[in-house]
Amino acid sequence: MTTNSAILTPELIALAHRLADASGAVIRPYFRTENGVVDKADGTPVTKADREGELAIRAILDVERPGDGIWGEEFGANDLDADYVWTLDPVDGTKAFMTGKPMWGTLIGLLHRGVPILGIIDQPWLKERWIGGLGLPTTFNGQRVQVQSVDRLADAVFSTTALDMFTGDKVVPFDRFCRSVKLISWGGDCYHYGLVASGFLDGVIEAELKLHDVVALAPILQQAGGYLTNWDGSLIRMGPDPTIRYKVVASGSAKLHAEALAVLNA
Amino acid sequence: MTTNSAILTPELIALAHRLADASGAVIRPYFRTENGVVDKADGTPVTKADREGELAIRAILDVERPGDGIWGEEFGANDLDADYVWTLDPVDGTKAFMTGKPMWGTLIGLLHRGVPILGIIDQPWLKERWIGGLGLPTTFNGQRVQVQSVDRLADAVFSTTALDMFTGDKVVPFDRFCRSVKLISWGGDCYHYGLVASGFLDGVIEAELKLHDVVALAPILQQAGGYLTNWDGSLIRMGPDPTIRYKVVASGSAKLHAEALAVLNA
Numbered sequence: 199m200t201t202n203s204a205i206l207t208p209e210l211i212a213l214a215h216r217l218a219d220a221s222g223a224v225i226r227p228y229f230r231t232e233n234g235v236v237d238k239a240d241g242t243p244v245t246k247a248d249r250e251g252e253l254a255i256r257a258i259l260d261v262e263r264p265g266d267g268i269w270g271e272e273f274g275a276n277d278l279d280a281d282y283v284w285t286l287d288p289v290d291g292t293k294a295f296m297t298g299k300p301m302w303g304t305l306i307g308l309l310h311r312g313v314p315i316l317g318i319i320d321q322p323w324l325k326e327r328w329i330g331g332l333g334l335p336t337t338f339n340g341q342r343v344q345v346q347s348v349d350r351l352a353d354a355v356f357s358t359t360a361l362d363m364f365t366g367d368k369v370v371p372f373d374r375f376c377r378s379v380k381l382i383s384w385g386g387d388c389y390h391y392g393l394v395a396s397g398f399l400d401g402v403i404e405a406e407l408k409l410h411d412v413v414a415l416a417p418i419l420q421q422a423g424g425y426l427t428n429w430d431g432s433l434i435r436m437g438p439d440p441t442i443r444y445k446v447v448a449s450g451s452a453k454l455h456a457e458a459l460a461v462l463n464a
Numbered sequence: 465m466t467t468n469s470a471i472l473t474p475e476l477i478a479l480a481h482r483l484a485d486a487s488g489a490v491i492r493p494y495f496r497t498e499n500g501v502v503d504k505a506d507g508t509p510v511t512k513a514d515r516e517g518e519l520a521i522r523a524i525l526d527v528e529r530p531g532d533g534i535w536g537e538e539f540g541a542n543d544l545d546a547d548y549v550w551t552l553d554p555v556d557g558t559k560a561f562m563t564g565k566p567m568w569g570t571l572i573g574l575l576h577r578g579v580p581i582l583g584i585i586d587q588p589w590l591k592e593r594w595i596g597g598l599g600l601p602t603t604f605n606g607q608r609v610q611v612q613s614v615d616r617l618a619d620a621v622f623s624t625t626a627l628d629m630f631t632g633d634k635v636v637p638f639d640r641f642c643r644s645v646k647l648i649s650w651g652g653d654c655y656h657y658g659l660v661a662s663g664f665l666d667g668v669i670e671a672e673l674k675l676h677d678v679v680a681l682a683p684i685l686q687q688a689g690g691y692l693t694n695w696d697g698s699l700i701r702m703g704p705d706p707t708i709r710y711k712v713v714a715s716g717s718a719k720l721h722a723e724a725l726a727v728l729n730a
Contacts, residue, residue, distance in 0.1 A: 230664065293649045297621055298664025300590075301567065301651070324566075324590075355563055360650050361627060383559045384626050385567070385651020398496065398564025 204310035206332045214306055214318055214329065217258055221251035221288050221304050222322030229323050230298050245295060248272055251288025251304060259284060269440060271410045278440060283309040285413040291387030293360075300324055303388040307413030312436040317414030319392045328392040330421035336395050345424040346397030347450025351457045354400035354449075357383040357390040363405045368445065371429070371462045375403055378461045391415045394448050395422035401449035401458065405429075409436060412444045419448050425455040429462045470576035472598045480572055480584055480595065483524055487517035487554050487570050488588025495589050496564050511561060514538055517554025517570060525550060535706060537676045544706060549575040551679040557625075557653030566590055569654040573679030578702040583680030585658045594658040596687035602661050611690040612663030613716025617723045620666035620715075623649040623656040629671045634711065637695070637728045641669055644727045657681045660714050661688035667715035667724065671695075675702060678710045685714050691721040695728045 228247035252272045259268060267283035268276045277283070284306065289295050291302030300323050308316035308331070316331035328343070330336030336343050348354050356379050364372035376382055383399070388411070393399040395418050412426075416434040419426040426448040427433055434444065447462065449455040494513035518538045525534060533549035534542045543549070550572065555561050557568030566589050574582035574597070582597035594609070596602030602609050614620050622645050630638035642648055649665070654677070659665040661684050678692075682700040685692040692714040693699055700710065713728065715721040 230662075293621070293647060296664075297623065297649055298659045298662060299567070299623075299649070299652060299655070301565070355559070357563065357565075360648070362648075381559060382626070382628075383563055383565070383651065385649065386565060389565070393564045396496075396564060398562075 204313065204315045204332055206315055206334060210308070210316065211329075211331070211334060213258075213262060214308065214316055217255045217306050218304060218318050218320040218322075218327060220254040220258055221306075222320055224254045225251045225288060225304065226322045229295060229300070245289055245292060247295065248289040248292070252286050255284075255286055255288070255306070269409055269436075271408070275440065278436075281311055283436065285309065285410040287410040287414075290411060291389070294385070294387060299385075301386050301389045303392075305388055305410060305414040307410070307417075309413055309436050314413045314416040314434055317417040319388050319414060319418060321389065326392075328395055328418050330395070330418040332417070334421060336418050336422035338392065338396055343396045343422050345394060345419075345422050345450030347394070347400040347424075347454055349451050349453040351378045351454060351461060352380060354379050354454055355381045355383060356401045356403050357386050357393070357399055358403050359385060359387050359390070368405050372403070372405075374464060375458070375461050388415065391419060391426070391448055394424055394450055395419055397450065400454060401447065403447050403458070405443070405445040407444040407446055409440050409442075409444070412446055415446075415448065424448060424450045425452065427455070427459070429459070431459050470579065470581045470598060472581055472600060476574070476582070477595075477597070477600060479524075479528060480574065480582055483521045483572050484570060484584050484586040484588075484593060486520040486524055487572075488586055490520045491517045491554060491570065492588045495561065495566070511555055511558060513561065514555040514558070518552050521550075521552055521554070521572070535675055535702075537674070541706065544702075547577055549702065551575065551676040553676040556677060557655070560651070560653060565651075567652050567655045569658075571654055571676060571680040573676070573683075575679055575702050580679045580682040580700055583683040585654050585680060585684060587655065592658075594661055594684050596661070596684040598683070600687060602684050602688035604658065604662055609662045609688050611660060611685075611688050611716030613660070613666040613690075613720055615717050615719040617644045617720060617727065618646060620645050620720055621647045621649060622667045622669050623652050623659070623665055624669050625651060625653050625656070634671050638669070638671075640730060641724070641727050654681065657685060657692070657714055660690055660716050661685055663716065665716075666720060667713065669713050669724070671709070671711040673710040673712055675706050675708075675710070678712055681712075681714065690714060690716045691718065693721070693725070695725070697725050
């Protein structure tokens with residue numbers, strides 16, 4: 199399928215909802231009952247939920263969007279040179295999932311020629327869903343949401359998931375960032391970005407994210423009036439190497455975002 | 465009221481549930497709608513929810529247990545030399561509450577002559593409640609729960625709330641602890657202890673907790689088959705100075721707990 203412009207049709211949006219419904223139905227029964235930990239080659243803990251959730255989504259896409267590409271956390275890449283590429287992370291926040299903490303989510307993103315045009319953060323256990331995309335203002339369970347944030351870093355509450363994201367050359371910028379904000383709140387993975395879109399949290403600072411972690415988040419933030427960029431200020435894109443790790447910062451105000459970037463790059 | 469032995473009557477247990485019901489009804493409407501931040505003298509963020517929740521509990525205790533003492537986060541101490549003393553923290557996890565993350569909880573504890581004999585962790589927004597006490601096996605929403613944990617620190621997933629708990633002479637032991645466990649999961653406040661009692665999480669390591677943060681937790685862990693002690697291995701007690709800060713470790717197995725204490729005190 200080749201198209202010159204990205205068009206987010208009502209059919210595509212409805213399909214995205216159905217993908218999240220399907221993965222949620224598969225994943226939900228595993229939470230707090232059986233975490234099904236298995237080890238991938240790299241030793242990362244993953245769950246049966248993750249694998250079966252991705253298979254549920256792929257089964258639908260194979261039938262309804264056979265020409266689209268897929269970049270999935272569990273089952274890898276297909277047709278990344280297609281105009282439309284779906285990015286899938288059925289259980290973002292594996293540690294939270296494994297420990298019974300409902301701060302994980304299912305991430306479904308859609309790229310058009312490398313540009314994120316649609317994103318879903320779905321929390322099937324809490325029955326909460328954020329969706330946003332091109333021409334689609336961000337909603338939370340169907341209700342329009344909007345960022346609401348302070349403008350100064352010194353007044354801002356930022357979240358991050360875990361300290362071990364910030365190793366090597368990220369130690370110093372992260373430490374400087376922590377000393378510049380009012381508060382750092384810990385833990386939360388993708389759920390944090392929904393809270394920024396909903397106006398509860400001023401921002402998120404993270405690193406070591408993969409393509410399937412970030413594509414869904416960008417449209418949700420942007421269509422709620424917020425910002426999500428790489429630490430160097432560039433927008434999230436799928437580049438020639440889809441395996442790169444992303445250092446991202448999200449925030450709810452232009453002034454705040456500019457100050458955050460300045461501190462990270464000082 | 466003077467008694468020689470602690471007796472946790474059905475009436476006291478029913479009262480504890482009613483206290484949590486009353487505070488939850490007051491607190492719930494403030495979550496994700498108005499966080500009502502005000503500054504205490506020390507600048508700690510607190511919420512209207514916290515204050516009104518404690519008042520709701522105190523109103524009941526004033527009528528039904530006028531002879532008991534109260535140690536509340538917001539409105540201080542009364543009659544700490546009474547045989548029975550209630551400890552109250554209506555919103556434990558203020559940062560989570562303020563940022564829309566449902567990982568906060570209401571803590572209600574009961575001391576008999578300084579010894580914790582009853583605890584509740586209530587999450588009124590998720591409608592989740594852990595309760596445990598003397599002769600009262602720990603339940604989660606009415607269902608009996610039991611710890612389930614690995615025995616070796618190297619295999620264990622521990623949680624902690626925030627890095628800024630570990631300053632001064634706690635930096636080195638905490639760093640050693642982090643290097644001894646399999647994973648540290650971040651964020652969660654009191655909710656983590658419930659997850660250990662329910663068998664989802666192996667343990668929790670924290671510091672800088674106040675009396676009203678710890679009293680409720682100890683019976684919940686112990687009556688689920690787990691352990692909660694100070695870092696020096698001693699049990700949680702109200703001592704002559706109720707304002708001291710507690711460094712606590714909770715875990716789901718005797719072997720794991722012994723190893724955790726050994727690493728903290730190496």
